[in-house]
Every structure is written in C-alpha cells, then in structure tokens.
Amino acid sequence: MKAEIITIGDEILLGQVVDSNSAWIGHQLDLQNIAVCQITSISDEPECILSSLALASSRADIIIVTGGLGPTKDDVTKETISSYFNSPLVCDTQVLLHVKELFERMNPGKPMPATNTSQADVLACADVLFNDVGTAPGMYITFKGVVYVFLPGVPFEMKFLMEKHVLPRLNTLSSSIKVYHSHIITVGLGESFLAEQIADIEERLPPFIKLAYLPKLALVRLRLTAKGQDYEEIKRITESFASEIADRLIEHVVIKEDITLEEALVRLFTQSGKKLAIAESCSGGGLASAITLVPGASRMFECGIVAYANSIKTSILGVSEQTLMDHGAVSEETVIQMASGIKRISNADYAIATSGVAGPGGGTPDKPVGTVWIAVCNPHQTVTRKFTFRNDRTINIERTIAHGLAMVWKLFKTELGDI
Amino acid sequence: MKAEIITIGDEILLGQVVDSNSAWIGHQLDLQNIAVCQITSISDEPECILSSLALASSRADIIIVTGGLGPTKDDVTKETISSYFNSPLVCDTQVLLHVKELFERMNPGKPMPATNTSQADVLACADVLFNDVGTAPGMYITFKGVVYVFLPGVPFEMKFLMEKHVLPRLNTLSSSIKVYHSHIITVGLGESFLAEQIADIEERLPPFIKLAYLPKLALVRLRLTAKGQDYEEIKRITESFASEIADRLIEHVVIKEDITLEEALVRLFTQSGKKLAIAESCSGGGLASAITLVPGASRMFECGIVAYANSIKTSILGVSEQTLMDHGAVSEETVIQMASGIKRISNADYAIATSGVAGPGGGTPDKPVGTVWIAVCNPHQTVTRKFTFRNDRTINIERTIAHGLAMVWKLFKTELGDI
Numbered sequence: 001m002k003a004e005i006i007t008i009g010d011e012i013l014l015g016q017v018v019d020s021n022s023a024w025i026g027h028q029l030d031l032q033n034i035a036v037c038q039i040t041s042i043s044d045e046p047e048c049i050l051s052s053l054a055l056a057s058s059r060a061d062i063i064i065v066t067g068g069l070g071p072t073k074d075d076v077t078k079e080t081i082s083s084y085f086n087s088p089l090v091c092d093t094q095v096l097l098h099v100k101e102l103f104e105r106m107n108p109g110k111p112m113p114a115t116n117t118s119q120a121d122v123l124a125c126a127d128v129l130f131n132d133v134g135t136a137p138g139m140y141i142t143f144k145g146v147v148y149v150f151l152p153g154v155p156f157e158m159k160f161l162m163e164k165h166v167l168p169r170l171n172t173l174s175s176s177i178k179v180y181h182s183h184i185i186t187v188g189l190g191e192s193f194l195a196e197q198i199a200d201i202e203e204r205l206p207p208f209i210k211l212a213y214l215p216k217l218a219l220v221r222l223r224l225t226a227k228g229q230d231y232e233e234i235k236r237i238t239e240s241f242a243s244e245i246a247d248r249l250i251e252h253v254v255i256k257e258d259i260t261l262e263e264a265l266v267r268l269f270t271q272s273g274k275k276l277a278i279a280e281s282c283s284g285g286g287l288a289s290a291i292t293l294v295p296g297a298s299r300m301f302e303c304g305i306v307a308y309a310n311s312i313k314t315s316i317l318g319v320s321e322q323t324l325m326d327h328g329a330v331s332e333e334t335v336i337q338m339a340s341g342i343k344r345i346s347n348a349d350y351a352i353a354t355s356g357v358a359g360p361g362g363g364t365p366d367k368p369v370g371t372v373w374i375a376v377c378n379p380h381q382t383v384t385r386k387f388t389f390r391n392d393r394t395i396n397i398e399r400t401i402a403h404g405l406a407m408v409w410k411l412f413k414t415e416l417g418d419i
Numbered sequence: 420m421k422a423e424i425i426t427i428g429d430e431i432l433l434g435q436v437v438d439s440n441s442a443w444i445g446h447q448l449d450l451q452n453i454a455v456c457q458i459t460s461i462s463d464e465p466e467c468i469l470s471s472l473a474l475a476s477s478r479a480d481i482i483i484v485t486g487g488l489g490p491t492k493d494d495v496t497k498e499t500i501s502s503y504f505n506s507p508l509v510c511d512t513q514v515l516l517h518v519k520e521l522f523e524r525m526n527p528g529k530p531m532p533a534t535n536t537s538q539a540d541v542l543a544c545a546d547v548l549f550n551d552v553g554t555a556p557g558m559y560i561t562f563k564g565v566v567y568v569f570l571p572g573v574p575f576e577m578k579f580l581m582e583k584h585v586l587p588r589l590n591t592l593s594s595s596i597k598v599y600h601s602h603i604i605t606v607g608l609g610e611s612f613l614a615e616q617i618a619d620i621e622e623r624l625p626p627f628i629k630l631a632y633l634p635k636l637a638l639v640r641l642r643l644t645a646k647g648q649d650y651e652e653i654k655r656i657t658e659s660f661a662s663e664i665a666d667r668l669i670e671h672v673v674i675k676e677d678i679t680l681e682e683a684l685v686r687l688f689t690q691s692g693k694k695l696a697i698a699e700s701c702s703g704g705g706l707a708s709a710i711t712l713v714p715g716a717s718r719m720f721e722c723g724i725v726a727y728a729n730s731i732k733t734s735i736l737g738v739s740e741q742t743l744m745d746h747g748a749v750s751e752e753t754v755i756q757m758a759s760g761i762k763r764i765s766n767a768d769y770a771i772a773t774s775g776v777a778g779p780g781g782g783t784p785d786k787p788v789g790t791v792w793i794a795v796c797n798p799h800q801t802v803t804r805k806f807t808f809r810n811d812r813t814i815n816i817e818r819t820i821a822h823g824l825a826m827v828w829k830l831f832k833t834e835l836g837d838i
Binding site: 010011012013014015016017018019020022023024025026027028030035036037038039040041042043044048052055106107110112113115116133154155156159181190192193195196210212214215216221223225258278280283284285286287288289291292293295296297298301302303304305306307308309311312315316345346358359360361362390392393394395397 | 429430431432433434435436437438439441442443444445446447449454455456457458459460461462463467471474525526529531532534535552573574575578600609611612614615629631633634635640642644677697699702703704705706707708710711712714715716717720721722723724725726727728730731734735764765777778779780781809811812813814816
C-alpha cells in the first residue's frame with residue numbers, strides 16, 4: 001500500500017507554520033507498513049487542491065489530507081472537494097449538536113457565530129469521522145479505488161481522529177509487501193567515520209535492505225529498512241545485520257531503538273534509580289525542557305535552575321564570585337561549580353551544567369559567539385568539555401542541549417563499565 | 420515568480436525528521452515577493468526525484484531542492500540529477516581542498532574516509548555554491564528557463580548557502596506581481612469570535628486582499644495578504660485595513676507584526692526595563708526555554724527554577740509544606756507561592772508560575788491529566804487561572820507555556836493601562 005499526505009494552507013508555504021503533522025502521520029503509517037511516498041503542501045486555492053488530489057490518486061492507494069476545514073472564509077477545502085467527488089455538502093445533525101454543545105461549554109452564555117454552523121457540513125458521500133475534541137469533523141471517502149481521508153489541521157484534533165478512526169480502518173486494508181525498520185542511535189562519531197567502520201557489513205547487505213545515516217546535532221541515527229513479503233524473515237535478517245553493526249560500533253551505541261537521546265536517558269536513570277539535576281545558563285531551560293517532555297521524567301528529574309544572571313549563579317548555585325571575576329561565566333571553573341552546586345541543592349546523583357555565548361550578541365575575541373562549556377558530574381567524577389560552535393543562537397542552544405545529554409549518557413555508561 | 424521546494428529524504432516521509440527547512444525557505448522567499456506554490460517531500464529514489472523535478476518545472480520558475488547531498492551511500496541525488504540535466508559529475512578542486520581542510524580541523528590526525536572525496540563532485544553545468552560551514556557544496560543551475568538550486572539538508576548549512584549565495588541571486592530575477600503581508604497577533608479570543616467581530620470589515624476587503632486566521636495554542640494570528648503590481652499602493656490599502664481590524668480588536672492585540680508572543684514579551688520588558696522570572700513545575704523549563712531562545716532575552720530574564728519535586732518547591736521557592744499538604748502541588752495556593760517565591764529570589768518585577776498534571780500518568784479524579792494552574796504576578800497584583808486541558812503530555816506542556824506567556828502579557832498591558 002502506498003500513501004500520500006497533502007497539507008493545505010498558505011501558512012505552511014509562507015513558512016509561518018512548520019508542518020509537523022505530516023511527520024507524525026508518516027510515522028504512524030510506517031508503523032502499519034504503509035509507505036508514504038510523497039508529502040505535498042499546497043495553497044488554499046481550489047485549483048491547487050484539485051490538481052494535487054488528481055496527481056496523488058494516480059500514484060497512491062491512500063491519500064491523507066489535513067487542513068482547510070476551519071469555520072472561517074479562508075478555508076475552501078470542503079467546497080472544492082464537493083466538486084471533485086461530485087457530492088453535495090449536507091448538514092450532519094449529530095455533528096451540529098456537538099458543535100453547539102462544545103461552543104456552549106467553551107463560551108458559556110455567548111451566542112454561537114453563524115460561521116460555526118458550517119462546521120457540521122460534510123460531503124454526502126463521506127463516512128463522517130466524529131471529532132470529540134474539536135468542532136471540525138473528519139471525512140473518509142473511497143472513490144475509484146482510492147481512500148481519501150480529510151482531517152482538520154489542528155495537530156491534536158488530527159491526531160485524535162487518526163488514532164480513533166483512521167488508523168484502525170487503514171489497518172484492515174492489507175498489503176502483501178511488508179516493511180521492517182531497525183534503528184541504532186549513536187553518539188560521538190560522525191557519519192563518514194561510522195560508514196568507514198561498518199563498510200564491510202554495508203557491502204554485504206542484501207538488496208532488499210537499505211541503510212540510512214541520519215545525523216542530528218550530537219548523534220547519528222542509523223536506520224535499516226527492509227521490504228519483502230515475509231515479515232518474519234525480513235525482520236530476522238535485518239536484526240542480524242543490526243546486531244552486527246551495533247556490536248561493531250559498541251562504544252558509540254546509545255540504544256537499538258528509534259527513540260530520542262532524552263527518552264533513552266529517562267529510561268536509563270529510572271531503571272537504575274538514579275536522579276539527574278540540571279543547571280543551565282546558555283541553554284536557558286532547554287535541557288530541562290527536553291528531559292521533562294518525556295513521560296515519566298518526574299521519576300528521575302526533580303530540579304533545574306536556569307541561572308541566566310551571574311547573581312543567580314552565585315546566590316543559588318554557590319558559584320564563587322572570585323571564579324566569575326577570574327574566569328568569567330563562560331569557563332570550565334564556572335560550569336564545574338554550577339554542576340556541583342545543583343547536585344548539592346537537589347541531592348541528585350548526576351548533574352549537567354552549561355554556560356556559553358549563544359549569540360547573536362555577547363561575543364568577545366577570547367570567547368566568540370558559539371563558545372560553550374559543559375560539565376557533567378556524578379559522585380565520583382566530573383567531566384568537562386569546551387565547544388566552539390558558530391552559527392546562530394537557536395542552533396548553538398540546540399547543540400548545547402544535545403551535547404549535554406550525550407555527555408551525561410557517556411558518563412553514566414562509563415560508570416557502569418559499559419564503555 | 421513562482422517557486423517550489425522539494426525535500427529529498429526517506430527520513431521525512433517516515434516521520435523521523437520534521438521538515439523545518441521548507442518553512443524557513445518559504446519565509447525567506449516570501450520576503451523577496453517570490454510565492455512558494457508547493458512544497459514536496461519525496462523519497463531518495465531516482466525515479467521520484469526525476470518525476471518531481473519534471474512536474475515542478477512545469478509549474479514554477481524556481482525550484483529549491485534540499486537533501487540527499489551527503490557522503491554516504493543512501494544519497495543518490497547527485498547521480499540522478501546528472502542524468503536529468505545530462506551533465507557529468509566533475510571534481511571541484513577548490514571544494515576538495517576545503518573538504519580536506521575541514522575534515523583535518525574536525526578530526527586532527529585522522530585519515531579522511533574515501534567517501535568524503537565525493538563531496539567535491541559537482542555537476543559540470545552548475546554554478547558551485549561554496550559551503551564555508553560544511554562539506555557538501557550547493558549547486559545553482561539554469562535549465563530550459565527554470566532555476567534549480569540544490570542544497571544540503573543540514574539546516575544551518577542550507578541557511579548559510581541560501582543567505583550567502585541563493586537569495587542575493589534570486590533577488591535579481593524580478594517579477595511584476597508584488598506580494599504584501601500584514602500580521603496581527605491576538606490572544607484571548609477564538610477565531611470564530613474574532614471573525615464575528617470584524618465580519619463587516621472582512622466583507623469590505625477588496626478581492627486582491629486575502630484574510631487568514633491562524634490559530635495556535637493561546638493565540639490567533641491574522642494575516643492579510645495582498646497581491647498587485649504597485650507595491651506601495653497594495654501596502655497602503657492593506658495597512659489601512661489592518662489598522663481598522665487592530666483597532667476593533669484592541670484589547671486582544673499583542674502586536675501588529677509577525678513575531679512570536681515571546682519575542683513581543685522580550686521587547687516589551689526590555690523597552691520598559693522590567694525583569695521577568697519563572698518558576699515551573701509541569702512546563703518543565705519550557706517557558707524559560709521559549710523566552711531564552713529570543714535574542715537579547717538576557718536583558719529581561721535572569722532566573723528560572725524548574726521545581727519538579729515538591730521538596731524543591733519548598734526548599735528553593737519557599738512554598739509552605741502545609742500548603743502542599745492541604746491543597747497539593749497542583750493548586751492555586753501553590754502557584755501563588757511559587758510565583759511570589761521566584762519573584763523574591765530573583766528581584767524580578769514580574770513572575771510566572773506553573774503547576775499541573777501533564778500526563779500521561781499522575782491524574783486523579785479531582786485533578787485529571789490536563790489540570791494546570793498558572794499564576795502571574797507583579798508588585799501590585801497576582802492573577803491566577805485554572806486550565807483543564809486534555810490531550811497528551813506534549814500538548815498540555817505547549818498550552819501551559821502559551822497561556823503563561825499570554826497571561827503575563829495581559830497583566831503587563833493592564834498595568835500600563837493599555838487594556
């Protein structure tokens with residue numbers, strides 16, 4: 001089965017919104033062995049919608065469309081697809097009741113604007129996907145052998161409808177070609193070095209397995225993708241290659257699973273009953289935020305301090321004023337004291353501390369924009385590293401976060417004697 | 420001038436990477452009055468690359484392609500486009516020297532893997548876009564009246580090449596149709612209410628101006644887009660409608676500019692010399708992170724505490740143990756004490772505090788997942804609000820962050836007497 005995703009909305013083309021919906025949908029379809037072969041973002045123009053639907057239906061079996069179902073005048077999707085499917089718009093009374101109830105709950109006592117009534121209009125030919133968490137219903141249409149699914153663009157409404165209505169239905173459309181993925185997350189080695197170390201294994205991969213290197217900040221994700229008719233067989237062969245690669249790269253392997261470094265850390269710390277605390281200057285709360293986005297983070301993370309000002313580094317974290325005067329806030333000595341300070345305050349086993357010049361201002365000849373010090377420590381040792389990033393503020397912060405996580409992962413594994 | 424963006428890479432289709440490059444490129448092209456009419460993400464397969472290039476060239480004048488230029492075997496772009504343009508790959512000696520130097524700098528003493536040499540291969544027909552910040556060069560090709568630009572997929576490399584080489588060249592390709600945007604950022608009212616309040620103005624919009632409502636978490640962005648030949652004229656008319664809309668919605672308008680709420684706050688606080696401090700439980704550092712991602716945040720933000728554990732709420736923020744026992748961590752009383760605690764510690768003028776059940780675990784009948792309390796305060800008053808989100812952890816955290824920012828904006832403006 002081949003699928004395509006179409007997102008409708010000028011805001012994506014204008015770069016005002018990053019299309020994160022398509023990545024989520026792509027991942028969900030992949031889990032069901034449905035291959036997404038194209039993602040297309042188009043304008044709110046009827047002719048763009050019509051031509052994209054026609055082209056996609058010539059290539060794919062399933063077309064998921066998001067966006068353009070809102071109550072305001074800029075949303076033209078429903079009228080356009082009414083002509084595409086040659087099916088009139090009709091008011092769904094159950095949806096209308098729901099729209100009215102939801103509106104009353106969110107805006108007690110206020111009269112509902114007339115525009116909201118049109119939210120209950122659906123194509124006569126569609127199976128209506130009832131939207132418990134919002135006003136715009138989804139629609140599921142089978143037309144000339146192709147499945148079309150129309151969903152609102154609001155991410156949590158789209159996700160709700162996909163999980164409750166769409167994925168279970170797609171699951172029943174079977175395919176003879178199965179897809180299997182295996183992932184290996186690595187840190188500490190660039191993609192060309194990894195490739196060099198496993199060149200002989202890569203040479204031996206059978207033609208039905210593809211190996212991809214996906215570098216991102218401090219880590220490189222390796223993905224083996226196999227396609228074939230016998231799922232168990234391609235899984236077995238792929239896993240045997242994945243194990244061989246992971247063994248070869250052992251000192252760099254975080255985990256053999258498609259999860260983020262912070263998810264791996266939350267799991268590692270939770271399983272061993274250890275706690276992590278974080279003192280941040282240049283990463284500004286981003287490290288704590290990355291960790292706390294992971295469900296269950298509260299079992300291993302209790303305290304973070306964003307000590308942006310020097311006075312806070314001194315008063316809360318106990319960095320000495322002399323150190324700040326002698327070495328500056330962006331220095332090895334300061335991050336060591338920040339790390340030991342936060343560990344002491346929080347009684348954590350491990351700590352990360354960051355201090356750097358994120359930019360665009362604040363650089364000096366000695367410490368240009370992109371200079372970052374990171375310290376990680378546990379009761380037995382402290383490891384520091386200086387980075388010289390360049391680039392812009394956002395990237396410097398992202399890299400600081402990624403390297404902080406990678407450093408604490410490495411310290412933890414060293415302590416365990418794993419590497 | 421019409422443009423299309425093509426991103427190459429299975430990782431996007433599989434949902435392992437969110438395509439943020441296209442949003443950035445779309446925004447940059449829009450600033451140059453170049454309309455992006457489609458964004459397409461395709462697989463690393465030669466036939467997909469060939470057919471997408473052919474289709475895009477039938478619709479657009481400019482095609483920007485990112486991804487697939489890396490040194491590893493999964494990247495097939497260069498060989499594929501060599502056949503598309505019927506132009507051989509040749510080694511660029513200047514690029515090869517740069518690749519070798521960069522490699523030596525990043526990996527002193529290590530021999531360079533042979534795969535990296537291919538980074539210097541470029542199409543004979545292309546103008547080479549020298550990549551100072553990475554190994555893969557970009558390529559600029561004019562073929563049958565269409566401009567093709569090939570760029571690496573690594574975001575900061577792509578941005579560097581766009582800013583240094585591509586945008587200045589595209590700027591010289593002029594177009595007679597100009598585009599003008601005007602933005603209004605609002606908080607506190609849903610899109611259908613906004614639409615109702617300005618329905619008569621929307622009715623009067625001339626056909627060359629489109630109005631879009633872009634809701635996102637706690638705010639709704641209104642975008643007026645005008646197209647026409649006389650830039651100054653469409654700008655004048657659009658701005659006059661934008662002002663009329665902003666005046667009508669005055670108590671909800673954050674700013675008449677396309678910036679984020681956190682950017683508006685950093686500017687507002689900096690201009691008035693006020694400081695903000697943040698105490699976070701359920702938002703886990705996300706609020707501090709949002710603020711500190713804004714350049715210049717250090718002028719108005721000095722301290723954030725992520726008090727995930729109750730013991731930290733007590734020991735650092737001074738929340739009373741009695742309050743935690745009587746009302747729990749997720750309560751109005753607790754967020755009030757967290758806000759006053761962080762304000763005291765940091766000497767800030769304004770504070771935000773959050774506490775809630777982000778989920779998926781931790782919910783109770785009294786306080787189900789999605790229950791969030793937020794307090795904002797200044798020297799004169801404290802405002803609290805209880806939210807009952809549902810949905811998942813990430814969304815609950817995002818909404819907490821957005822509403823925290825919106826609440827402190829509103830308190831600030833109330834204090835100024837603006838609303």
